[in-house]
Amino acid sequence: MQANIEGPSITLATRATPLVLAVLPQLEGRRTWLKGGGLRIENTPHNVERLRESFPSLDLQGASVGADEFDGLADHAPFAFKRIPDPHQQTALDRCEKYRFFGHFMEQGTGKTKVAIDHCCRLFARGQITGVLVVTKKGVHRQWVEAELPKDHGQEFMADYWRHKPLDPALKVQGGALKWLSINYDALRSKTAMGLATEFCQAHSGKLMIIADESQCIMNHTSGRHKAMMLLRGYSSHRLLLTGTPMGKDLTDQWAQLKWLDENILGAKYLTTFRAQYCIMGGYEGRAVVGHKNMDEFKRRTARYTYRVTKAEIGYIPKHYGEWIYDLSADQLRLVRQIKQELMAELTNGDSVPISSATSAFMKVQQIANGFLIDEDEKVIRLMPVDKNPRAIAALEWLDSHDGKAVIWTRFTEDRAIVGEALDAAGINFAEYTGSDRQRHEAKLSFIHDPEVRCFLANPQSAGTGLDGLQTVCTQALYYSNSFNAIDRWQSEDRIDRRGMIGGSVYTDLIGKGSTDRYILRNLKKKKGISALSLGDIEDAFDVF
Numbered sequence: 001m002q003a004n005i006e007g008p009s010i011t012l013a014t015r016a017t018p019l020v021l022a023v024l025p026q027l028e029g030r031r032t033w034l035k036g037g038g039l040r041i042e043n044t045p046h047n048v049e050r051l052r053e054s055f056p057s058l059d060l061q062g063a064s065v066g067a068d069e070f071d072g073l074a075d076h077a078p079f080a081f082k083r084i085p086d087p088h089q090q091t092a093l094d095r096c097e098k099y100r101f102f103g104h105f106m107e108q109g110t111g112k113t114k115v116a117i118d119h120c121c122r123l124f125a126r127g128q129i130t131g132v133l134v135v136t137k138k139g140v141h142r143q144w145v146e147a148e149l150p151k152d153h154g155q156e157f158m159a160d161y162w163r164h165k166p167l168d169p170a171l172k173v174q175g176g177a178l179k180w181l182s183i184n185y186d187a188l189r190s191k192t193a194m195g196l197a198t199e200f201c202q203a204h205s206g207k208l209m210i211i212a213d214e215s216q217c218i219m220n221h222t223s224g225r226h227k228a229m230m231l232l233r234g235y236s237s238h239r240l241l242l243t244g245t246p247m248g249k250d251l252t253d254q255w256a257q258l259k260w261l262d263e264n265i266l267g268a269k270y271l272t273t274f275r276a277q278y279c280i281m282g283g284y285e286g287r288a289v290v291g292h293k294n295m296d297e298f299k300r301r302t303a304r305y306t307y308r309v310t311k312a313e314i315g316y317i318p319k320h321y322g323e324w325i326y327d328l329s330a331d332q333l334r335l336v337r338q339i340k341q342e343l344m345a346e347l348t349n350g351d352s353v354p355i356s357s358a359t360s361a362f363m364k365v366q367q368i369a370n371g372f373l374i375d376e377d378e379k380v381i382r383l384m385p386v387d388k389n390p391r392a393i394a395a396l397e398w399l400d401s402h403d404g405k406a407v408i409w410t411r412f413t414e415d416r417a418i419v420g421e422a423l424d425a426a427g428i429n430f431a432e433y434t435g436s437d438r439q440r441h442e443a444k445l446s447f448i449h450d451p452e453v454r455c456f457l458a459n460p461q462s463a464g465t466g467l468d469g470l471q472t473v474c475t476q477a478l479y480y481s482n483s484f485n486a487i488d489r490w491q492s493e494d495r496i497d498r499r500g501m502i503g504g505s506v507y508t509d510l511i512g513k514g515s516t517d518r519y520i521l522r523n524l525k526k527k528k529g530i531s532a533l534s535l536g537d538i539e540d541a542f543d544v545f
Helices: 019-028 047-054 085-095 113-126 142-151 191-203 225-234 253-264 271-278 295-303 330-348 355-368 389-398 413-425 437-449 486-493 517-525 535-544
Strands: 002-006 009-013 039-040 101-107 133-136 157-161 178-186 210-212 238-242 279-282 288-291 304-307 321-329 372-374 380-382 407-408 430-432 453-458 474-479 506-513
Touching: 009 047, 019 047, 019 304, 047 157, 047 372, 085 101, 085 113, 085 304, 101 253, 113 142, 113 178, 113 210, 113 238, 113 304, 133 142, 133 191, 133 225, 142 157, 142 178, 142 437, 178 191, 191 225, 191 288, 210 225, 210 253, 225 253, 271 279, 271 295, 321 389, 330 355, 355 372, 355 413, 355 437, 372 453, 380 413, 389 413, 389 474, 413 430, 430 437, 437 453, 474 486, 506 517
Parallel strands: 101 238, 101 304, 133 178, 133 210, 157 178, 210 238, 321 506, 407 453, 407 474, 430 453, 474 506
Antiparallel strands: 002 009, 009 039, 279 288, 372 380
16 A cells, blocks of 8 residues: 655555455545545544554655654743743743643643743744734733733833734834734634734744633634634744633543644544544433543643643642522512422423523523513513612622622623622722723722722623732632633632732632522532533422522
8 A cells, every 4th residue: 555645635545445444434534535546535643643553564754743843942042031930830931842832721820921921032032933922811912911011021022902903013023022912812703803913923924923821712613713713823833822721521622722732732633533532422412521531642642732730739828618698588489489380390291391491490590599580572670679689688798797808700790780789889899890991901900909999890701811910909709690601610719819819719609598509509510511401400400499
């Protein structure tokens, strides 16, 4: 057998022999029998590995190989840190030194942003890069330019962030200072922002670092975010993943991120190939990942190209958790029982209850416990005035029993409105993290610097990642309400559990008797989202209420 390698394809001069037919199902991608004879397959690391295992004498020189490494990085150019890194940060820098593509899976608060900045400064000093594109969550992209770079950049630099303005021509010049552009994932959905990012990448093509900060945002390979990042990837010579939560549900989350970083690391171009190699499938029609396999091989493949560190490993003070329990009103309990009875009646009668209907009932119970309902016209109906809302009263009681500043996390927009009104009525000054980037930035500064502002009111999806500085004035957070998103919870917890914190962090969850609160907390620990709940799970949940 002979192999002809033509860019993205490998053509094998072979017939459909028993051995070839046995290997065929193990290959990924398109496989085509040619009319003139031969078999054409995709040139991927996975396919090359399978061919080499099955046909050791086959000449595959020039075929796709493993992840790329640097050459010649032993020649160090002068480089000075603006702030000396901590030992674990130095280890991270040492680990990524010889790799063009690397993932820093460093837990929130361990200083991965500094590591990325130091690494880029080092590459710039060696003439390896001239520009850096940072893509992160909205609001955090501004913080990179205004807070992180001035704090840690040890060389002259020029930086800007996406704010609906044309790109400064000076940012496209490769000479002089290192150029930085920071933009958010959601902005890349617009043609204007994507065009601006592309313009910057083209100017520094071949000497460009792209940093996917909070890279859990691209763990869905079918999302617009991931697709936009894949388009920009082609201009980069270097890439970094930065996240403290690389896996939300299962290993496929890491596959999507590592695919963007360098698909040769795992050697699986397609999700189906990766699942067959590393995932145990089950659930409805075998579509859900219920376990993992071949973990030694997975760790072997990723160990060189990733670095993982947790706060516990470097001696951070452990987190402390507590609950603040309160009673629902009689009307709230009546509404909860009514919803439960209606759902159970359908199940008892043998009616087919769609999962969507059951999860909707589950959501209504949570909203009722929070003091409101949303009708069929999407109109919010409050069940009682704010001063009679048991949950809002419980939040004020918790604040009254604690000294100092506090972060209050809410799930629903109406929750934030209710808490804001309750704080106003109680004469408690607060900063609300909402509105434009400028308004959010001002809210953060107000909470940090104004001693009269006691509370920081926010939603974990908007403020839970990348937001720094809260830990310098605050050690306690109240979870007024939770979603089923475990990553949102972990990320939001680390806003007050980071480098520079002033003590051990304390987290308190409001628990309404007869509500879904404790059940949601239980599932957060299992990383089980509401979309993953079966009808049986929801039945069990309603039995608890």
